[in-house]
Amino acid sequence: MSTFERYLTLWVALCIVAGIVLGHAFPGVFHIIGAAEVAKVNLPMAVLIWLMIVPMLVKIDFSALHQVREHWRGIGVTLFINWAVKPFSMAALGWFFIGYLFKPYLPADQVDFYIAGLIILAAAPCTAMVFVWSNLTKGEPHFTLSQVALNDTIMVVAFAPIVGLLLGLSAIIVPWGTLVLSVGLYIVVPVIAAQLLRKRVLATGGEAALARLLARLQPLSLVALLATLVLLFGFQGEQILAQPLVIALLAVPILIQVYFNAGLAYILNRIAGEKHCVAGPSALIGASNFFELAVAAAISLFGFNSGAALATVVGVLVEVPVMLSVVKIVNASQGWYERGASETRSAPNETTARS
Incomplete structure (x- = not known):
């Protein structure tokens, strides 16, 4: 990891501050x-999101999906968390905290939109930053690659129906045309473009050429991320400064959701007897969000100044520091994890030997 990537939290914090200041000074x-x-x-946001996503997607070899068999326990746990737990647990947390507990302290006309933003945030598993988190936990790279490839494949068909279902339950009118357009623009087209680019580079220059391309694209992706943060917090700067209590209240269900899903994935992998190098990235993939897509979808569906867009931006605000704390927990608990996982793996063998 480069020096620039190691201090990503600092750059993110500086860009957030810069965005808020610039948005307040030059609305x-x-x-x-x-x-x-x-x-x-x-259009400017779409260009930046493409610059963020495509370099990450070029890394993904969708032929790696066959490697699912090698880490089927971790894959199964992560899929369960990403698609059967996370969107619905976030909806429940949003309804409880934003729709009930904190409702008296929030603008009445934005409550449903805050919940909508939280749902959109949780409905898309992270694809870009996962490679960073996996590297920090010394995660199994083939597992991370195959899990991201599988999630992206599922997201193409599952994101819109899940969001539509949960937004419908939240009493939000779902603009299906815009939602489908967001899926096509921010998932389908970038995946196709990235895979065509990957195939062409490999055909003309092999793995060495691909490595050189990725080395050039990686800084571009991070710069686009930071520029996106400046824009997002510039758009929302006035609201953030005017509504610090709203930001704090929206952060509560997001924080609970991240730690709950990360912990559940980690423990389920331990119970299943999966290796720590798989459980770490599994927990992180299960907890983190594809906030680039979430922000873009929320803005496309409800507009820059909506409560939904603000809720997804709060997700960006807490994503990096919270995920770094999960990384520290995963790394610090490796000894505890491996004692339990090794006992689980050996139990069937002991039973067989006694019989």
Whole structure:
């Protein structure tokens, strides 16, 4: 990991502060940028998100899906958390905390939209930052690669129905055309473009050429991430400064959701007897969110100044520091984890030997 990546938390914090300050100082500039949209899709944001996502997707070899068999326990746990637990647990947390417990302290006309933003945030598993988290936990790279490839494949068909279902339950009118457009623009098209680029580079220059390309693209992806943060917090700067209590209240269900899902995935992997190098990234993939897609979808569906967009931006605000804390917990508990996992793996063999 480069020095730049090691201090990513610092750069993220600086960009958040810069975005808030710039948005407060030059609101007119950000309003002009926000108005540059087609079919409710903001063009500058779309370009930045493409620059973030495509370099990450170029890393993914979708032929790696056959490696699912090698880590089937970890794959099964992560899929269960990502698609059967996380969107629905976030919806439940949103309804309880935002729709009930904190409702008297929130703007009444935005409550449903805050819940919608939380649901959108949780409905897409992380694809980009997962490689960073996995590296920090010394995770099994083939597991991480195959899990991300499988999640991206599922996300193409599952994201819109899950979001539509849960938003419908939240009494939000779902603009299906915009939702489907977001899936196509931020998932399908980047996946196709990245895989065509990967195939062409491998055909002309092999793995060495691909490694050189990724080395050039990686800084571009991180710069696009930081520029996106400046824009996002510039758009929401006035709201953030004016509503610090709202930001704090929205962060509560997000924090609970991250730690709950990470802990559940970690423990289920331990019970299943999976190796720590698989359980670590499994927990992190299970807990983290594809916030680039979430922010883009929320803005496309409800607009820059909506409560939904603000809720997803709060997700960005807490994502990096919270995930780094999960990394520390996973690494610090490796000894405890491996004692339990080794006992689970050896139990069937002992039973067989006695019989």
